[in-house]
Amino acid sequence: MFERFTNRARQVVQRAVEEASGDGQRPVGTEHLLLAVLADEASLASRVLTEAGVTADDLRARIRRHTEAGGVGLGDADAAALREIGIDLAAIVARIEESFGPDALREAVPEPRRRWGRRRHTGGPFAPRSKKVLELSLREAIRLKHRHIGTEHILLGLLREGSGLAALVLTEAGADLDDLRRRVEVALRAAA
Structure with missing residues (x-):
């Protein structure tokens, strides 16, 4: 292309x-x-x-x-809407990271499994x-x-x-x- x-x-x-x-x-x-x-x-x-x-x-x-x-992917408008209903997003993120460690909210990416004889296509x-x-x-x-x-x-x-x-x-x-x-x-x- x-x-x-x-x-x-x-x-x-x-x-x-x-x-x-x-x-x-x-x-x-x-x-x-x-x-x-x-x-x-x-x-x-x-x-x-x-x-x-x-x-x-x-x-x-x-x-x-x-x-x-550590970001949760919410925009400013979403975070403001949560604040309006009494949810402090920053405090929740801090508590989660305190309990489970920094980057706890990051999506875990599993290690690729190796299959002998096949090439893994990564998608570029x-x-x-x-x-x-x-x-x-x-x-x-x-x-x-x-x-x-x-x-x-x-x-x-x-x-x-x-x-x-x-x-x-x-x-x-x-x-x-x-x-x-x-x-x-x-x-x-x-x-x-």
């Missing part, structure tokens, strides 16, 4: 892989693709995000809150949602009748997927995903 990607889009995908390895995380998540799109400041996708008020520093801070060790460097985003970027290019996949198609794929950490932090940052889609499509028409 990468043969249809423009050089700029390939660089974004490579930058996403570097983002993931720099975070010490594997595989590449939707958040890494989003940060990589935003990092290519000369791209149409990055310009649309910047014009919508999205900044890399803000997104990184939001992503960090969701992925920090991309998380399932990121693979879906890349597939959706191809579908977006086809829908728009484009013969290439650019950074704008990757952004459209991220917005269309709509369930990953990238979509969550964009929404938390005040961006409207449907509005961003419209902005990308307007910018594409203007560039044509």
Whole structure:
């Protein structure tokens, strides 16, 4: 599929892989693709995000809150809702970690079982949602009748997927995903 990607889009995908390895995380998540799109400041996708008020520093801070060790994956709105009904999430996390140790809330990943004579397929460097985003970027290019996949198609794929950490932090940052889609499509028409 990468043969249809423009050089700029390939660089974004490579930058996403570097983002993931720099975070010490594997595989590449939707958040890494989003940060990589935003990092290519000369791209149409990055310009649309910047014009919508999205900044890399803000997104990184939001992503960090969701992925920090011991984090439970709840957004600010969820934590506020729990506080309203008298549940102190931080106190609960502290008690659990006190009883069961730090990282007690992290999902345990069992060691892979080795089967002799069979190769284990790891699925590559991309998380399932990121693979879906890349597939959706191809579908977006086809829908728009484009013969290439650019950074704008990757952004459209991220917005269309709509369930990953990238979509969550964009929404938390005040961006409207449907509005961003419209902005990308307007910018594409203007560039044509």
